[in-house]
Amino acid sequence: MLSDSTLLVRRQAALMTLIFSNDESDTVTDRISQGLKIYQNNLLMTAARAISLKYPVLEQMVSNETIVAFTNQLLKKELPNSGDWADWGGMLPALISESSLADDHAYLSEVARLEWFVHQAARGKVAQLEVETLSNLTESDLGSVSLHLSPTLQIMESHFPVYELWGLHQVPDEEVDEGELYRLLVGNTAPHYYMVFQQDYRARIQTLTAHEYAWFRDVLAGMSVERLLGQHQEIDFVSWIEQAINQQWLVAIK
Structure with a gap:
């Protein structure tokens, strides 16, 4: 029923x-x-x-x-x-x-995508870190262990500086710097990478490097810690774990 x-x-x-x-x-x-x-x-x-x-x-x-x-x-x-x-x-x-x-x-749909991620992150359910699962990093078989991130965390790639465009419009219409807007929209063809997540009950936006984006993409895809460490040797894993806990990205390791 x-x-x-x-x-x-x-x-x-x-x-x-x-x-x-x-x-x-x-x-x-x-x-x-x-x-x-x-x-x-x-x-x-x-x-x-x-x-x-x-x-x-x-x-x-x-x-x-x-x-x-x-x-x-x-x-x-x-x-x-x-x-x-x-x-x-x-x-x-x-x-x-x-x-x-x-x-x-074409940048309008990308700006909208970032705003939808921000909206979802702001309304997302708070996920607490399962502290006891951190000990799984001491397991000998890291091929069966993966990193679980907050469900509010999303990443995006864009050929437009959408975060900068978003930031430029955090003022009333009449205060938007038209010159800066033009500069951002002209000649920015290189990829831009962003992450949206919830921290302390607020939506946050963070820029990523290409390496960081690839790392988060593989983490979100469920890649094992063993494979992550093998494919992303440029990532300082110990420092990243500390940052992931402090920034409330990490939910569990299992």
Whole structure:
């Protein structure tokens, strides 16, 4: 038997599907009252507000009107189904990358991806370090031991300086340095690497080198400690473990 919360979520999802139906047939048009159309528009504004809260830098870069247009498109691809608007909107970066804006402004989807990671990290469940598992590093067979990182930790590679763009927009629109914005967007073709994670209940962003990015990529892929040490000899493992504990990246070693 389904729980009351599961039933509620399913009913909410069914209602949202009806409200945002893409069917334009006369039958559906006749069935939906003017009041429901007004409710649909109100929910669109609510959804746009939810997107603005999750993607504030993106909104600064494209305007509120564009956010509403993106939100309307997003509702045709991804309906909220958890009962919490904060859980919804993760498909926006992909939608932007497929839009006409991507031709001349490919960095927008990358900025949105970073903002979604920040949003997830800020809301993520706090994971405590399983201190007793640190002793597993003394095992003779490190081929069966791997590093488990916080579920809030995510890494990304981009050909745009998205962290710098994000930082530049942490001020009101009229205070954004247009000259610096232009400099960041012109000639920055080299890869940039970033990590987003939760520390002390706050989302943090950290830049990574190519070596560090490759290391975290393999750690997140579940590579054993033995293989990690063999393939990433440039990493000071002892110092990294200490940093991983202090920065709250590490959850367990097992």
